[in-house]
Amino acid sequence: MSDFSLKNGVLHAESVSLLELATTYGTPLYVYSRAAIERQWRAFAEYLPEPHRVCFAVKANSNLAVLQVLARLGAGFDVVSGGEIARVLKAGGQAQRIVFSGVAKSDTEVREALQLGIGQFNVESRSELEQINRIALELGVVAAISLRVNPDVDAQTHPYIATGLEQNKFGIAMAEAVASYEQAAQLPGLNIVGVACHIGSQLTQIQPFLDAMDRMLDLIEQLAGKGIQVQHLDMGGGLGVRYGKEAPPPVSDYIQALLHKLSTRKRQSLALYLEPGRAIVANAGVLLTRVELLKSNKIKHFVMVDAGMNDLLRPSLYQAWHDIVNVQPRQGCSIQGDIVGPVCETGDFLGQNRSLVVQPGDLLAVMSAGAYGFTMSSNYNSRPRPAEVMVDRSDTYLIRARETREDLWRGESLIP
Template identity: 55%
Template sequence: MTTASYFSARDGILHAEDIPLPELAERHGTPLYVYSRAALRAAWQAYADAIAGRDALVCYGVKANSNLAVLHEFQRLGAGFDIVSGGELARVLAAGASPKRVVFSGVGKQAWEIRQALAAGIKCFNVESAAELERLADIAQEMGVRAPVSLRVNPDVDAHTHPYISTGLKENKFGVDIHKAPALYRQARQHPALEIVGVDCHIGSQITEISPYLDALDKLLTLIEGLADEGITLRHLDLGGGLGIRYTDETPPHPADLLNPVFAALHQRGLHHLQVILEPGRSLVGNAGILLTRVEYLKRTEVRNFAIVDAAMNDLMRPALYEAWHGVVPVETRAQVAPETYDVVGPICESGDWLARERALAIEQGDLLAIQSAGAYGFSMASQYNSRPRAAEVLVDGQDAWLIRPRESIHDLFAQERVPHRDKVSS
């Protein structure tokens, strides 16, 4: 499943499914996020096929793309949800999700978020520290409920990915040292307001090989067996998310490539009673979206050529943050224009404001470009830096297109701000 499968050229013009991208740009302006509903469904189906007939739950990682239309689509398809904030919980509930299919991850859960999730009746809290476990127990006891608990353990496994998105090493802020987890489980067992339900692990993102998962799985199964010897039984095993997508020449594994050996290991070690939970984000939405942008200027210097576009690092942060690679293709083929090598940059006053470097492009001023594989961590990481309104978002389904988030207006930028009257500040 690649971006090209759902964003293909016809008669020299790039389409989103059956709609020419220039039509969407004319209708909604640029920068513009465009998502393919067929791509979302195809990515989901790969997971659905891999878990068919098995006790498993796929919880979409909301942080990848939290638009209500995207959440609603996955809810309709049967997904659960992996959240990391109270805001994300509110979003998934607004999209129609059952709280019983929601797991709450994250290292810094605030008291109000815990209360909100307990009141909603979520499936599980993925607890990431002893201090969080204590806070969760205190709040649950105060509310007169039992909190379902899964410890997120850190197995010290190298996922061989970018250091900013590696989460399973000892030096990362995430999870509980796997060697200290048994003591925390014992502590949780003693508290009447806590109910032990599972164990969780998440080792990183954009992972393109299966071996790190299997290394982590082996450590988790050993932990589970040791807990069982002490009479602490678990109901589920959560392996997190992180399966990668193709941005350039990667060959990411199919969900079944991961799940088949996982279920085989559970059966071999007599742990087939455990429900398996996955928390994919990027692999469900990454290749389902593009960022459409227009070339404002072509600037040539002695050292570099620049294609200055109307999208910027505030619209797509990944290149500036991770030096991430995204494919860039002209929306319309210009056979009469000779390709030149350009850095594709935005208008923000930062040297780090670039979307792609050293790309051979046959383009002219005013042309449209498609930044590929932008469905994950694109709009969800967008900001209003330089007082730039955030882009619109569109969902395409065949010949139909829905505006699922209007473009912000200039007024929206400061609508919630207040200027104190004279020297007196009032609330």
């Protein structure tokens, strides 16, 4: 995380002290580096010029300012709800560069998406084909679609973020793919434009992507034999990032391997779509949290902080590991223990069995928190969600105000 580095003994985001940000905006606090977001975006876009396309997975980080930065760079967007479509458009994204994925799109969401003129739907079931066709005919439009097909490739990742196996809820089984495309070809409200898959998240090897790509290219050849031609192959997202000891491949190696596969299979005319999320924003953000108390018993030490699982769910949900550092490193004896929050759950932890030199009042940074941090946050235990700040060299922007207690019950009412 080169955009987060020590300067004069204090951790900085670009040119701004994280101590100063915590003093100004309070904690818990999400801090993002604009330079890091833009650099990671360009790492993809450099190797995928038009007609290829990079669509940012909005679920990773949906803050309007983050989306705005990407929209200005010409990003496409992968969305999974009507709310995410609205966010993209509010941030300046283009409707025709939106890919609408997701397994349970409502009639209202489909209708709104068609009226807005989004680029395409990634369809996840045969019943969804009928749904989109019905609504398209009602509106007098034709919907561009790809089918998301499960290549049944084991991505060897956490079971909660594996998505390409037949037992997962996503997509259409490979055995049903040709018949599903034949069904789509008979529906007058649909226009087949591509084939899509997504095998999982936080993958650190290229080979699973290539294995999935071989199966998808085999499918494309079968479809061509049936007279069904497609314009692009959407390989989804899933490229991993370094949280600790992981060693994911460089983005350039990953993309060049995929393009080489297209070449060896004589499919250079296919546009390649990718949908990175984590790979763009994970290492562009940190979560700042203040140490409240130290506690120990006969078997355990605890560093109790003001951020909890409602602010950053990944460690509790996925047993995910984030590096946690003192923003102003101390000298002295370290404490070996768990970094835990104030939420009333045993599973409320940000890190376990960590070694830190720390005192009450110290500011800690949970690193690599830019993806699936705020977007998965909640008001559990009636806790207001954190503020978010964007750093741009020496400038800072409050891009989401901290929620107030009144925000906690906004929309609720007492009965008479």
